[in-house]
Amino acid sequence: MSEGVTKALDIASRWVTPAGIILILVLQSQFVSRGEFESAAEKLSGRVEKIEAVLIRMEANAETDKRHDILLADHEGRIRAIERKQ
Numbered sequence: 001m002s003e004g005v006t007k008a009l010d011i012a013s014r015w016v017t018p019a020g021i022i023l024i025l026v027l028q029s030q031f032v033s034r035g036e037f038e039s040a041a042e043k044l045s046g047r048v049e050k051i052e053a054v055l056i057r058m059e060a061n062a063e064t065d066k067r068h069d070i071l072l073a074d075h076e077g078r079i080r081a082i083e084r085k086q
Contacts, residue, residue, distance in 0.1 A: 032040070
């Protein structure tokens, strides 16, 4: 090998390790830590539980509304029948 190639490899080998360490530090700063993830997951879990509770109440209200619509339609039909007789 020529002296220039050897010198270039020597310089590259000296800079690869610090550059790798700096790259790892930069990548670690881009991601959340385990603690931050757990805290965000806990907050999200609480919100999901609240949403589920609201959906359960909405479903119960929808059943009540359906029953009221059936009763209303029945009353309307009876009124129409009485109006036709008169």
